[in-house]
Amino acid sequence: xxxxxxxxxxxxxxxxxxxxxxxxxxxxxxxxxxxxxxxxxxxxxxxxxxxxxxxxxxxxxxxxxxxxxxxxxxxxxxxxxxxxxxxxxxxxxxxxxxxxxxxxxxxxxxxxxxxxxxxxxxxxxxxxxxxxxxxxxxxxxxxxxxxxxxxxxxxxxxxxxxxxxxxxxxxxxxxxxxxxxxxxxxxxxxxxxxxxxxxxxxxxxxxxxxxxxxxxxxxxxxxxxxxxxxxxxxxxxxxxxxxxxxxxxxxxxxxxxxxxxxxxxxxxxxxxxxxxxxxxxxxxxxxxxxxxxxxxxxxxxxxxxxxxxxxxxxxxxxxxxxxxxxxxxxxxxxxxxxxxxxxxxxxxxxxxxxxxxxxx
Numbered sequence: 468x469x470x471x472x473x474x475x476x477x478x479x480x481x482x483x484x485x486x487x488x489x490x491x492x493x494x495x496x497x498x499x500x501x502x503x504x505x506x507x508x509x510x511x512x513x514x515x516x517x518x519x520x521x522x523x524x525x526x527x528x529x530x531x532x533x534x535x536x537x538x539x540x541x542x543x544x545x546x547x548x549x550x551x552x553x554x555x556x557x558x559x560x561x562x563x564x565x566x567x568x569x570x571x572x573x574x575x576x577x578x579x580x581x582x583x584x585x586x587x588x589x590x591x592x593x594x595x596x597x598x599x600x601x602x603x604x605x606x607x608x609x610x611x612x613x614x615x616x617x618x619x620x621x622x623x624x625x626x627x628x629x630x631x632x633x634x635x636x637x638x639x640x641x642x643x644x645x646x647x648x649x650x651x652x653x654x655x656x657x658x659x660x661x662x663x664x665x666x667x668x669x670x671x672x673x674x675x676x677x678x679x680x681x682x683x684x685x686x687x688x689x690x691x692x693x694x695x696x697x698x699x700x701x702x703x704x705x706x707x708x709x710x711x712x713x714x715x716x717x718x719x720x721x722x723x724x725x726x727x728x729x730x731x732x733x734x735x736x737x738x739x740x741x742x743x744x745x746x747x748x749x750x751x752x753x754x755x756x757x758x759x760x761x762x763x764x765x766x767x768x769x770x771x772x773x774x775x776x777x778x779x780x781x782x783x784x785x786x787x788x789x790x791x792x793x794x795x796x797x798x799x800x801x802x803x804x805x806x807x808x809x810x811x812x813x814x815x816x817x818x819x820x821x822x823x824x825x826x827x
Contacts, residue, residue, distance in 0.1 A: 569607050
């Protein structure tokens, strides 16, 4: 029984990280894309999406090397946040901007009368299995029933800690929001939630939603939900253009020589804030190409030219080796080293809300 549970837990982790093989026939045999069909481009070969001039995903043999040779810090089984549960206001109007951390990559963005969720996950596990895989150690910072009316969902990619079909079904019934997501993810969502309103975009596309425009931007990651579908749906960052300023939001990315940040700045100019991942980064030899470190997040923040930054993707699900509090501790230490004011880049705790200062 224990061996079976360990195997299932390991399989869930492999699926979560998008690892289904080592570049072998098992991972790459499929020659048709089940999610998307479209012309070949600089990041789509007709079957799979890829990172131009970027590193390829690690394979199953590397996963085995990491899991059986690593030194994972044990997390507590449960943590209660002093900021939770948060009870957000129904709307934040005008150019005010409030961001509340729900947990992991799930944020509530409120501005210009819009309520926006990023990568919503209210489930207990970030996993294809209900009984195995990474388990939530902190309850959601906002109870689902306390959510204000949700207008828009930004869904960055299809890994299980970002695309949770159970939560999307709940949102459809309670709020009927519009989902904006990169190419191919609509097929995954519609198979489970047929009536969900979904618009997909390719890198470089712009989608209007009320007073906001959502730009779909490149980042360095990949996708998978199981075997034989690696990189068949696109991943992306978002630039949210609002009356109160521009917001750069990245759900997951490797630093990739800073290109996701420099590209965003070149295309969009000044950002009021950047919402950036800071966790799930150890060991670096394995995670470097998919998850940036806190130090790299600071470098990205500076490259983007944003006035402020919020750190997410930490403290909720243990995906990698570092301790639960390490991202916050490392981030603050590196901010001091780099001479960046600590009040400019805050790793938000579950349930914590930040009213961003006005744009300069």
